[in-house]
Amino acid sequence: MIQLLNHKDPHTARCIVNVQRPAYEKEAEIIQFQGIPQLNETAFDVMDSRDTFIGWFEGEELAGIASFIHTAEKLTICRLAVHPVHFRKGIAM
Template identity: 50%
Template sequence: MIVILNHQDARRAQVILSVQRPAYEIEAEIIHSKEIPRLYDTIKDIQLSELAF
């Protein structure tokens, strides 16, 4: 089942970030570049995002 998360909630945003950041770190390693904007997201960035999580 797919559930859309309330990413505006600080705790939920932290959980999203704890999954998102390691994934982008792996991607950055694979492509040999740290120039991935989402790699540097903060909890506030997640909360303000218009994406669905």
């Protein structure tokens, strides 16, 4: 189920980091580039973000996240990550 996430909440911010870090580590390994900014983000960085965050839950567990910035002119997708445990389940379609 997709839910709007309150990334300003410290617990939620940690959950977001716990999804995105292993996902971006896997991506960095595949593309052989360690400079992906989200690899070094902390929960405080997530809490300071201007993005709107949504999450996909498998039961009570946050399995995937996306963030975006919406203006009158456009919608910009800023990040999309699925925890590697949940790869190949169609979460990031």
